[in-house]
Amino acid sequence: MPFNDIALVTGARGGIGRALVARLRARGLRVAAVGRDAALLAELPADAHIAADCTTPEGAAAAFAACRAQLGAAPSHLAHAVGSTLIAPLHRTRAEAAREVLRVNLESSLWTLQAWIAALEGAPGAAVLASSVVARIGVANHEAIAAAKGGVEALVRSAAATYAGQGLRINAVAPGMTDTPMTAGMLKLPAMREGAGKQYPLGGVQTADEVAAVMDWLLAPEAARLTGQVIAVDGGFTTVRPLVK
Numbered sequence: 001m002p003f004n005d006i007a008l009v010t011g012a013r014g015g016i017g018r019a020l021v022a023r024l025r026a027r028g029l030r031v032a033a034v035g036r037d038a039a040l041l042a043e044l045p046a047d048a049h050i051a052a053d054c055t056t057p058e059g060a061a062a063a064f065a066a067c068r069a070q071l072g073a074a075p076s077h078l079a080h081a082v083g084s085t086l087i088a089p090l091h092r093t094r095a096e097a098a099r100e101v102l103r104v105n106l107e108s109s110l111w112t113l114q115a116w117i118a119a120l121e122g123a124p125g126a127a128v129l130a131s132s133v134v135a136r137i138g139v140a141n142h143e144a145i146a147a148a149k150g151g152v153e154a155l156v157r158s159a160a161a162t163y164a165g166q167g168l169r170i171n172a173v174a175p176g177m178t179d180t181p182m183t184a185g186m187l188k189l190p191a192m193r194e195g196a197g198k199q200y201p202l203g204g205v206q207t208a209d210e211v212a213a214v215m216d217w218l219l220a221p222e223a224a225r226l227t228g229q230v231i232a233v234d235g236g237f238t239t240v241r242p243l244v245k
Helices: 015-026 057-071 095-120 143-166 181-187 190-197 208-219
Strands: 006-010 030-035 048-051 077-080 125-130 168-175 230-233
Touching: 006 015, 006 057, 006 095, 015 030, 015 077, 015 208, 030 057, 048 057, 057 095, 077 095, 077 208, 095 125, 095 143, 095 168, 125 143, 125 208, 143 168, 168 208, 208 230
Parallel strands: 006 030, 006 077, 030 048, 077 125, 125 168, 168 230
Antiparallel strands: none
């Protein structure tokens, strides 16, 4: 059974989600954009606009039901771009803040992936989820978000193994510092942006579209032999130590 031409993107109003919606539509896919705020979502160029909270199993299932109702079928392509961050050492991390970062990042990934698999009813498909460099290398003061994103990576590998026989490909990207509305406060001053860029061997802070490009490729036929992978989009941060001159 071939893939259909429908993609569902969660977190579609975020920097990476918005860039990915544009890329998917540019190559001919019909895109269902999912977010929590219907009014804000409506201004995003997409083929369907779905207000849903994917951090609950009911909300995730409702998103796919709405996609089927508006576009005629469950999406063969899924991009889960919901996320948040928390920068605080563990001894200063409040329980409610830790629970929230786990809910938004890990639980939303679990329930969205579960709902997508159920909606496909045995059909093949490709999914890409969002991890982070902090799940792949120790970064100070990121314990809660590192735990959440580490769980996302484990989820990707296990689900990829379980559903490979169905023809599902499930991968993830692990971005480094990316210029999005979520990081605007950390990059608002030139000195802050310069300091952040110096951490990366390739230099500078990457754009949301650079991350979206890799997510788009993982959903495309060109990546047909990839599943269970986490690709670091991080300018070499997790793997390269440049020559110091």
